[in-house]
Amino acid sequence: MSYVSRRLLSTLIPPKIASPSGIGAAQDAVRMQRVVSFYEKLPRGPAPAVKAKGLLARYQARYFGEKTSAAPLAHAIAFLGLLGYAQNYFFHLRHHKNNAH
Numbered sequence: 001m002s003y004v005s006r007r008l009l010s011t012l013i014p015p016k017i018a019s020p021s022g023i024g025a026a027q028d029a030v031r032m033q034r035v036v037s038f039y040e041k042l043p044r045g046p047a048p049a050v051k052a053k054g055l056l057a058r059y060q061a062r063y064f065g066e067k068t069s070a071a072p073l074a075h076a077i078a079f080l081g082l083l084g085y086a087q088n089y090f091f092h093l094r095h096h097k098n099n100a101h
Contacts, residue, residue: 052061063072 052058063069
């Protein structure tokens with residue numbers, strides 16, 4: 001067995017918390033109780049889903065989450081259209097209002 005495969009395998013196996021020789025000793029019993037109480041306090045089961053906060057995070061969760069859609073493409077096209085019209089109005093069309101005589 002190579003060093004790399006042994007190293008990979010050792011990360012899957014938890015460290016030996018209790019050895020057979022140390023179980024009966026009083027000093028190790030206190031240490032073992034602390035380890036057991038630590039592991040008892042850890043949460044069990046899958047982690048709860050994180051709630052999106054903020055405007056961009058909610059938009060991303062809605063359109064790029066589990067159910068993806070093409071709506072962001074339509075939103076981008078509409079935004080660029082409105083931006084283009086606003087620029088046309090500001091730089092050109094505002095000079096021609098009320099000059100229909």
